[in-house]
Amino acid sequence: MTYWSWETFLEAFPIIFEGLKITLGLTVVSYLLALTAGFIWLILESTPSRVFNFIIYWIREFIRSTPPLVQIFFLYFAWPMVPYVGTSFTPFVAAMLALGIHFSTYISEVYRSGIESVEKGQWEASTALNFSTRDKWMKIVLPQALPPTIPMLGNYLIILFKEVPLAATIGVVGILSIARSYGAQTWSYIEPLTIVAILFLVLSYPSALLIRALENKMNRRFEKKQKKVKVVE
Amino acid sequence: MEPIVQYKEIHKSFGDTHVLKGINLDIRPTEKIAIIGPSGSGKTTIIRLLMTLEEPTDGDIYVAGENLWKMDVKGKKKTANEKHLRSVRKDIGMVFQHFNLFPHKTILDNCVTPLVQVKKMKKDEAVDLSKQMLDRVGLSDKYEAYPSNLSGGQKQRVAMARALVMKPKIMLFDEVTSALDPELVGEVLQVIRDLAEHDEMAMILVTHEMDFALEIADRVLFLDDGVIAESGTADEVINKSDNPRLQEFLKRFRKEEV
Amino acid sequence: MFSSGVNILEYLSQGAWTTISIFLVSTLLAFIMAFVAGLSRLVKNPLIRGFTTIYVEIFRGTSLIVQLFWLYYAVPMLFNINLGSNWWVGVIAIALNYGAYMSEVVRSSILSIDKGQTEAGIALNLSRFQRMRYIILPQALRLMLPEFGNYSIQILKGTALVSLIGLTDILYYGDIYRSSNLSEGPMAYMMVLIMYFIIALPLIWLSKKGEKISRRGVAS
Numbered sequence: 001m002t003y004w005s006w007e008t009f010l011e012a013f014p015i016i017f018e019g020l021k022i023t024l025g026l027t028v029v030s031y032l033l034a035l036t037a038g039f040i041w042l043i044l045e046s047t048p049s050r051v052f053n054f055i056i057y058w059i060r061e062f063i064r065s066t067p068p069l070v071q072i073f074f075l076y077f078a079w080p081m082v083p084y085v086g087t088s089f090t091p092f093v094a095a096m097l098a099l100g101i102h103f104s105t106y107i108s109e110v111y112r113s114g115i116e117s118v119e120k121g122q123w124e125a126s127t128a129l130n131f132s133t134r135d136k137w138m139k140i141v142l143p144q145a146l147p148p149t150i151p152m153l154g155n156y157l158i159i160l161f162k163e164v165p166l167a168a169t170i171g172v173v174g175i176l177s178i179a180r181s182y183g184a185q186t187w188s189y190i191e192p193l194t195i196v197a198i199l200f201l202v203l204s205y206p207s208a209l210l211i212r213a214l215e216n217k218m219n220r221r222f223e224k225k226q227k228k229v230k231v232v233e
Numbered sequence: 234m235e236p237i238v239q240y241k242e243i244h245k246s247f248g249d250t251h252v253l254k255g256i257n258l259d260i261r262p263t264e265k266i267a268i269i270g271p272s273g274s275g276k277t278t279i280i281r282l283l284m285t286l287e288e289p290t291d292g293d294i295y296v297a298g299e300n301l302w303k304m305d306v307k308g309k310k311k312t313a314n315e316k317h318l319r320s321v322r323k324d325i326g327m328v329f330q331h332f333n334l335f336p337h338k339t340i341l342d343n344c345v346t347p348l349v350q351v352k353k354m355k356k357d358e359a360v361d362l363s364k365q366m367l368d369r370v371g372l373s374d375k376y377e378a379y380p381s382n383l384s385g386g387q388k389q390r391v392a393m394a395r396a397l398v399m400k401p402k403i404m405l406f407d408e409v410t411s412a413l414d415p416e417l418v419g420e421v422l423q424v425i426r427d428l429a430e431h432d433e434m435a436m437i438l439v440t441h442e443m444d445f446a447l448e449i450a451d452r453v454l455f456l457d458d459g460v461i462a463e464s465g466t467a468d469e470v471i472n473k474s475d476n477p478r479l480q481e482f483l484k485r486f487r488k489e490e491v
Numbered sequence: 492m493f494s495s496g497v498n499i500l501e502y503l504s505q506g507a508w509t510t511i512s513i514f515l516v517s518t519l520l521a522f523i524m525a526f527v528a529g530l531s532r533l534v535k536n537p538l539i540r541g542f543t544t545i546y547v548e549i550f551r552g553t554s555l556i557v558q559l560f561w562l563y564y565a566v567p568m569l570f571n572i573n574l575g576s577n578w579w580v581g582v583i584a585i586a587l588n589y590g591a592y593m594s595e596v597v598r599s600s601i602l603s604i605d606k607g608q609t610e611a612g613i614a615l616n617l618s619r620f621q622r623m624r625y626i627i628l629p630q631a632l633r634l635m636l637p638e639f640g641n642y643s644i645q646i647l648k649g650t651a652l653v654s655l656i657g658l659t660d661i662l663y664y665g666d667i668y669r670s671s672n673l674s675e676g677p678m679a680y681m682m683v684l685i686m687y688f689i690i691a692l693p694l695i696w697l698s699k700k701g702e703k704i705s706r707r708g709v710a711s
Binding site for chain 1: 548551552553554555556557560561565568647648649650651652662665666669673674675676677679680681683684687688694695
Binding site: 284285286315319322323325326327329331332333334335336337346347350351392395396399 | 605607608610611613614615616617618619621625626629630633
C-alpha cells in the first residue's frame with residue numbers, strides 16, 4: 001500500500017488550482033462586505049439612544065461569539081423558511097453574507113480602536129478652528145485614525161481567507177470543495193488535502209510576513225512620534 | 234593585598250562601535266571607586282561586564298582570582314557557561330539606574346525571593362534579614378507596599394536593600410541617581426555614604442554626582458574614549474592633573490551645576 | 492413558537508456534552524501547546540527553535556477546517572495509526588491549531604517584559620529557570636490573559652467543525668432537527684446559535700475580566 005503518490009499529486013494540482021478563483025473571489029467580496037458593515041455597526045452603536053446602542057452591542061457580541069459555520073448554515077438552509085423576508089441564496093451569496101457579517105463585527109472594533117487612538121486634543125483643536133463636523137472627520141480625525149488600523153485590517157483579511165473554506169460545506173466550489181470531491185472519486189484524500197494546505201500556506205504566509213513588516217514600521221513611526229513629543233516637553 | 238577584581242586588557246565593541254579599548258584595573262577588597270567621564274565613554278559598560286550583563290570582546294576579568302568569562306575544561310579555555318557564571322557572580326551585587334524592582338512583588342518579597350531561591354535560606358530567616366535591611370535604608374513602614382506605590386527615591390533604596398541582603402563583596406552602582414527627581418537624590422546618596430563608611434565591601438560607582446563621588450571615593454577614574462585616562466585620589470585627579478580633556482570635562486560640569 | 496424553541500433547545504442539549512468536552516480538552520491541550528511552543532521559540536538551540544517555528548507557521552498559515560480534514564483522512568492512512576476516535580481527531584486538530592496561535596501570545600508577552608527585569612534577576616544571581624519562573628512569567632501571564640480569553644471563544648466557535656467529521660455535537664443535532672422539520676429550520680439554527688452563545692457568555696465575562704487585570708498589571 002502506498003501512502004503518497006506524486007502522480008496523484010501532480011494530477012490533482014491543476015484541478016484544485018482552478019478552485020482558487022472562487023476561494024479568492026469569495027474572500028474579496030466577503031472582506032469588502034465586512035469593511036462596509038463594520039462602519040454600519042459603528043454608526044448603529046453611537047446613536048443618541050443608549051438602549052438602542054446597548055441592544056446593537058449585544059447583537060454584535062452574539063454574532064461575534066457564535067460559530068460562523070452555523071451562521072453559514074442558517075443563511076443557506078434556514079433563511080428561505082423565514083417568514084416574510086425569507087428568500088433563497090446561492091451558496092456563494094450565503095457564504096459571502098455570513099462571513100462578511102461575521103467579520104464585520106471584528107472590523108468595527110478595529111475602526112473603533114483607530115478612532116479612539118486619536119488624541120482628544122485633536123478634536124478640541126478642530127473645534128477651536130471652527131471646522132464643520134464633516135471636515136472634522138474627513139480632514140482631521142480619519143486621516144489619523146485609519147493608518148494605524150491598516151495592519152490589523154490586513155490581519156483580518158488573512159484570517160477571513162482561512163475561514164472561507166467553510167463555504168465548502170454548503171457546496172461553494174473552492175479549493176477545499178474540489179479536493180474533497182476528488183478524494184471521494186479516487187479514494188486518495190491525502191494528496192488533494194495537502195495541496196489545499198500548501199495553497200493556503202503559500203498565499204497566507206507571505207501576506208502575514210508583509211503585514212508583520214508593516215506593523216513594525218508603524219510601531220517605529222509611532223515610537224518616533226512619542227520621542228519627539230518628549231523632546232518638545 | 235590580593236585584588237578582588239582584576240580587569241586585564243578588556244575590550245568591548247557593540248557592532249562597529251569600539252566602546253572599551255583596553256581597560257586594566259585592579260580593585261582591592263574594601264576599595265571605593267568612582268568612575269567619571271563624558272557620556273558614551275563606556276563607564277556603564279565597565280560594570281556591566283563585571284555583572285555579566287555583557288560579554289567582553291577581548292581580555293579577561295578575574296573575580297577573587299577566578300576567571301569570570303572563561304572556564305577550564307580539561308586544560309582548555311572555554312566560554313563560561315551559566316553554572317560557572319553563577320558561581321563567580323554570587324559575590325557581586327548591582328543597583329540600576331532604573332531600579333528594576335519586580336513590580337509584581339511587594340517590597341519585602343523583592344528582597345525575600347532571591348534569598349530563598351538563590352541562597353536557599355529559610356523563609357522566616359529571609360524575612361527577618363530583609364526587614365533588617367529595609368529598616369536600614371529607612372523603609373520600615375513599606376514592607377507590604379508594591380513598587381508602583383513608592384517614590385523614585387524609595388524605589389532606589391529598596392533596590393539597594395535588595396542587593397545588600399545578598400551580602401555581596403562587590404557592589405556596583407550604575408548612575409543610581411540620574412533617573413530621580415532632584416529633591417530625592419539626597420536620600421539615596423545618604424544610604425551610599427552610610428555604606429561606604431561602615432561596610433567592608435568593594436564599591437564601584439558610575440556617577441554624575443561629581444562632588445559626592447569625590448567625597449566618598451578612595452580612587453577616582455576618569456574614563457575617556459574607552460580608556461582610563463586618569464586615575465588617583467580625588468585630590469590628585471581633580472586638582473593636580475593637567476589632562477586637557479579632564480579639565481574640559483570638569484569645566485563643563487561645573488558650569489552645569491551653576 | 493416559544494414552546495417550540497424550548498423543545499428544540501432540549502433536543503439540542505443531547506449534543507452539548509460533546510461540544511463542551513471537546514472545548515474543555517482542546518483548550519487545555521492548546522494551552523499546553525502554547526506554552527511549550529512559545530517557550531521553545533525563545534531557547535538558544537536553533538534546532539528546537541526552527542522546528543517550533545515550522546509548526547507554528549504551518550498551523551497558523553493553513554485553516555482549521557483543512558487541518559481537521561487532513562488529520563481525519565490522512566493520519567490513519569499515513570501513519571497506520573488510529574487516533575482512537577473522531578473525538579480525538581477533533582480535539583487534536585483544534586489544539587494544534589489554536590496552540591500555534593496562542594504560542595505567539597506567549598512568546599510576544601514574554602518578549603515585552605522590560606529587559607531590566609532579566610538584568611536584575613542576573614544581578615541577584617537567579618538561574619535562567621528561576622528568572623523565567625519567578626520574575627518574567629508572572630508578569631507576562633497578566634499580559635496574556637485578555638488574548639487567552641479571546642482565543643477561548645475562538646476555540647468554542649471552532650468546535651462546531653467537528654460535526655463535519657461525524658461527531659454528535661450541538662450543530663449535529665441542529666442539522667438533524669432541521670432536516671426532519673424543514674419549516675422550523677430558522678428556529679432550529681437560531682437555537683443552535685443561542686446555545687453556543689450561552690456557553691460563550693462565561694468566556695466573554697472572563698476575557699473582560701482578564702483585560703481589567705492585565706491593564707492593572709501594566710500600570711504597576
